[in-house]
Amino acid sequence: MTARIESNVHAIDGRAPERNPGLPFEPQLLGSRHINRSAVERRAASFGKRRSIKKDYQAAWLLKAISCIDLTTLAGDDTPGKVRRLCQKAIRPVRQDILAGLGVADLGITVGAVCVYHNLIATAVEELQGSGIPVAAVSTGFPAGQIPLALKLAQIRESVKAGAAEIDIVISRAKVLTGDWTGLYREVQAYREACGEAHVKTILATGELGTLSNVARASWVCMMAGADFIKTSTGKESVNATLPFSLVMVRAIRAYHELTGYRVGYKPAGGINRAKDALEYLILIKEELGNQWLTPHLFRFGASSLLGDIERQLEHHLTGSYSAQFRHPAS
């Protein structure tokens, strides 16, 4: 798995960061998380205002955004045919002539991963063979997580066995809402163990945690328990990724890095479907975490329709004419 990611060209230094081994559970680290919602919202609203990315810069940043997309399909009507289409789009996310026009045809830009339900892992792995694109699977009773722990662990093991290199688990929201931080820590630790070599992305379902302080605490517990990524949402909550949630989570990541030296990745998911939104997220990451995080090793968008808007923007950049959806290959 690691080797496959390393073969990709995304990382600035070309190498994946060392995995976060986690920390023993430290309740004090949770107690000191003071989050002021109004101030967080004010800062979150400022990224798109304080920084503006234009012309070639915008094109390059949007290509970076593509490289960080977990191209996702998580629907009841997913079929192998649908997933094969998605995988081919993942391998060639942008029309070749556009990439050539931008002078990046040889960079081999692909999306960051393909994200599917367990039943479709095998199809995706087969379709992506040799592309270097990992398959991510949602797990642990996604999206609500209301199944027994043993089944959750079994599901993870099955998915890893089926070839998933990344497992997107959902945490038990109840443990957050009842303040059972130790329980949450043990749960995530168990997931990490079950994942083995596969990377674990912990979905907090931020829209269901009630407060930003809970989002910060849950982020810390997951990182202490060894999460490789922390992720906002399943995409199925009524509120999914937002910039304020993101700010709270990336600040937790930054503090965790300052404390331990380990870099944990970040994945906002759900509701990000405009190129402009993607730029704001990238700005947030650059400003709060730095360029080291602007790599699919450490940053992903969980998105299904974002790519389409980026393709149109890239064509517009190249031609000066506004593009249309039908001009870009479907997935």
Next chain:
Amino acid sequence: MSVRDIYTSMEYGPAPESAAEAQSWLQRHNATLQHLIAGEWTPPDSGEYFDTRNPASGEVLARVADGNAVDVDRAVNAAANALDGWVALGGHGRARYLYAMARHIQKNSRLFAVLESLDNGKPIRESRDIDIPLVARHFYYHAGWAQLMAAEFPGYRQIGVVGQIIPWNFPLLMLAWKVAPALAMGNTVVLKPAEFTSSTAVLFAEMCSQIGLPAGVFNLVLGDHKAGQALTVHPKVGKLAFTGSTEVGRILRKATAGTGKKLTLELGGKSPFLVFEDSDLDSVVEGLVDAIWFNQGQVCCAGSRLLVQESIADVLHEKIRKRMAKLVVGDSLDKSVDIGALIDSTQLERVTQMVELGVAEGARKWQPQCTLPDKGCYYPPTLLTEVQPSATLAQEEIFGPVLVSMSFRTPAEAVQLANNSRYGLAASVWTENINLALDIAPQIKAGSVWVNCTNVFDAAAGFGGYRESGFGREGGREGLYEYIKPLWEDQLSAAPVQTLPLMDGLGVPAGAVDHEAAPHIDRTPKLYIGGKQVRPDGGYSTAALDAAGRVIAEIPVGNRKDIRNAVEAARSAVGSASGWSGTTAHNRAQVIYYIAENLNVRGEEFVRRIMQLSGKDASAAQRELDLCIERIYTYAALSDKYDSRVHSTPFRNVTLAMKEALGVIGIVAPEEAGLLGFISAVMPAIAMGNSVVVVPSQHYALLATDFYQVLDTSDLPGGVVNIVTGNQDVLAEVLARHYDIEGLWYWGTREGSKMVEEHAAASMKRTWVNHGKFHDWENPEQGQGEVFLRKATEIKNIWIPYGE
């Protein structure tokens, strides 16, 4: 850089805002900015122009008319001629024009923003996202007040011609803060922008013509201090509003002293930014960015003095340094710039020198490795740690992107250090503990206190200073009072109701005493200081005369040391949370009712004294006593009813417009008005929680000295009312010059009024003087009411965002 390279480097790249439209606007004016007088573009009388430059590049943008006294006189006359028509238009008519201004500014918002950034050097993000939207908001809000003036301010009228002088740091925003309320309330305006930044004012003036604003309602005179000076002293200007340095504010205070011009001053600051250990530190850091790296730190209310709890100081400093490294300094028209150019090379030199001074005094300087543009007036963001309160930079305004940091141990010490300043414009308080936040905010001497936020403004909330940061408020209902006056002021008499004999000199002429009835026990009236009867420091007395001029007793002659002692007593009565201002309004009401009760008990004695001193007959004297008791009741009643407000500002927060006692108020009571004058002046002040040092009427001094016995029996804490008898104007000067008095009310002569206002310039204490006019104290319209309470209080706006 190629797309491919950028894909690796992930740099931002340039994001220039086009200056083309703004440049072509300047070209349409032939790059020459003229006065607007009576609706006409008017060249300067002198024929002289000076250049205005883009601070980001040093390039000349335009030449600016150099206004002088002749230009100002024309403009003031134009405003005076337009006044009647503007008033006659009525609130609704004026509301339509203000509404049109708001709409027009919105429709041309980008032109205003780009021109502002070109002229001032501030980042386009700030002019686009902060300044110009606030400008539009200000006109909308005040269109509403124009509409509501008749209903909301009965008994008030416009002042007339208003002169307004504004600074260069927020050119159009300061114009809006000044012009919108003035026009809404029916005044006409002569505005002088700062010499560095005239452009957006000219664009605004052009807009006034475009919307059909009647000629002369808004006049613009460009130029430097010559024009400002002429505007300040022009006799037809009824009100002067100034925003700028404390130094210049002081000059204006002196220049207008005794003229009867209303004055508001919004001056400098060294605003504290308090960080307690339970704050959201990452948010604190962003707060600091908004506090001191907003507008290059050229903000009068910039949070320039960081006070951080010792337990978290190192952690916070490290976070600040990391954040500073991400700040982008550069051309004001680049959309990705955080810090633009300082206004002028003189300002750059000043900031540079002050930082050097700070380092010489022991501060540790930190600046990020950031690239500054080759030309233009740029200074990097700077953090100075290990700055002690005694350092120059802890006390003096730098007006640049320089943060100085100090630490504190406890909340009490935080308040002490926060208030250890001559200024009092704003403060920021960071804590996640609402108990702490709401404990600290009222204790800080500042007109705006931002809890867990900073530099937030809105038209609906008043802005203005305590102490040497000036007086008056801009914005909110409180700001409108600066542009209106009560109708009864027009009714004040030029002559006193009664002229009274006064004893000249000290001592008592031999044989002059008329002992009405023997046997007689000698009574010694004394001064009343700190709740005790004390002899005067000087050891002199003077004669008290009855209405016929006969000597009836001796009253002490207080001197400057007695005033000093009285102010100390008054200070200690309000100086702590358990003091008179800190006690509940209900408790104050009880004490004040009790004063009325005890005065009534001794009514006969006071009636006799009133008759003796005033020559009134028994029924007239009884009426005065009854009025006194009624007036005391009025203020007892008002003690707990002059409520604070919550302003409707447009984001998720509570904006408390808290009415706070000024602190210590000096009162020079009306000479001619006996007990009623004394009561009418003292009661509103103490009802609002102030302590007072009163210099009573010289003729009626015995009523004041009799009265302290009433106070003694009424549970009034010592030091709340202090009485120093003696020569009023001599003692008024001591009070006016005293630095530890927040307010001074003076009812006396024209000359005395001028003297008081002149001397008050040093401390910037709030003065209320009568310019030799006389109240009819028996008339409740003139003798009591909300005006008295407003003068006894100061409005502090406390902003409390919420949301978990």
